[in-house]
Amino acid sequence: MPEKPTILDHQLVAESRLFGIERLQLRFANGEERVYERLRTPRIPAVLVVAVKDNGNVLLVREYACGTHSYQLALPKGAMDGHETVFEAANRELMEEAGHGGRKFTELKALSMSPGYMGHMIHVVMAEDLFEKSLPGDEPEPLEVVEHPLEDIDRLLAMEDFTEARSLAALYMVRDIMRNRK
């Protein structure tokens, strides 16, 4: 692995309620110096849940997405609370967003979004042995829950409101696991 650049200077240059923007002055191993900007990384990571029903369907939610100002179909997800384990957070988000709990959880991989500009990580968790149970969430309106066959990812790809790379990657991972079990 190459030698990491040295951080010569590191400042918070802008901040809002949710976001912080950091500026780093870096010296690379070859002597090159550059100024980079990145988002501040949240202290606590998030979870993304692939909940698979016994019939082979997964649970998706349709939710308003402010970044794109559109309704988007994606996997249930959310930030972990400080005291929670990954599986506890996955189960809570699943209940809040998709009206289901799980009895079996498997952690698959922690994914980044754009590691060049942000350190945010999300833990991909597969949930099985599901049962119906809802918890109140903090959403402004109830989310629409959509069941979709895990084997039919191509139909999701054709939908304009299904675009989130993390959800897509997680669905493929779980599809591979399910295929390997057969």
Add this chain to the structure above:
Amino acid sequence: MPEKPTILDHQLVAESRLFGIERLQLRFANGEERVYERLRTPRIPAVLVVAVKDNGNVLLVREYACGTHSYQLALPKGAMDGHETVFEAANRELMEEAGHGGRKFTELKALSMSPGYMGHMIHVVMAEDLFEKSLPGDEPEPLEVVEHPLEDIDRLLAMEDFTEARSLAALYMVRDIMRNRK
């Protein structure tokens, strides 16, 4: 599709050289009002290139990622120049980052990272019929190019420095396409 919330107010609340943070006051169809924050969306989208060699290997690059302060293995990618088509941008990024050009390009899907908080979109492009050709990029140090068998995504998942959801999703998409051709 549900009715989108009404944007009651929309302000830029913080800004740096690269980033802008916007605050939106929204009224949902049910009357609920909320304040959301999101990143400003770049005017021009980006491209992500899955370049497949005739031997079934794909070209990955190992590059310093400031967000995670680590070297990360991922697909070649970058912002489009204003005058470029998606395929021109894909070919240029491939030459700059991975030392190859392509003669055949296929656009697969535009992916979002986190549509709740950012509108950034990246066009996933498959490149085939490759040839060696380098263009100078703007990186502070040369990138390490790594060939990896497209069929062996599981080995990538086991690597600590392979985490980027967009690259993972794009590799699975192309693996499906290649399998369907057989």
